[in-house]
Amino acid sequence: MTNGDLDKEFEEAVARVNAHKEPFPADTLLKLYAYYKKATNDYGRPRSREALINAFKTNALFQVKNLTEEEAKRRYIDLVDKYFLYRE
DSSP states (O other): OOHHHHHHHHHHHHHHHHHOOSOOOHHHHHHHHHHHHHHTTOOOOOOOSSHHHHHHHHHHHHHTTTSOHHHHHHHHHHHHHHHHTTTO
16 A cells, blocks of 8 residues: 555544544544544643543544654554444
């Protein structure tokens, strides 16, 4: 898979997530958050109003710190595909 193909597939997965109207399970949402942040090279601090939510987000980011951007994109895509496998 070329970088262009990976980027396109990643953007499609992001669009699927953004279009989904039902809430995601918390563990899935945290993984999506961390993979997305790593994949897009966005190292900004979590900005929730709740300190506990920021702690969970920070922990999720810490868990993906050794991934490359490409690996984070692949894991995001795989997680989205697995989540929606039985929902559509």
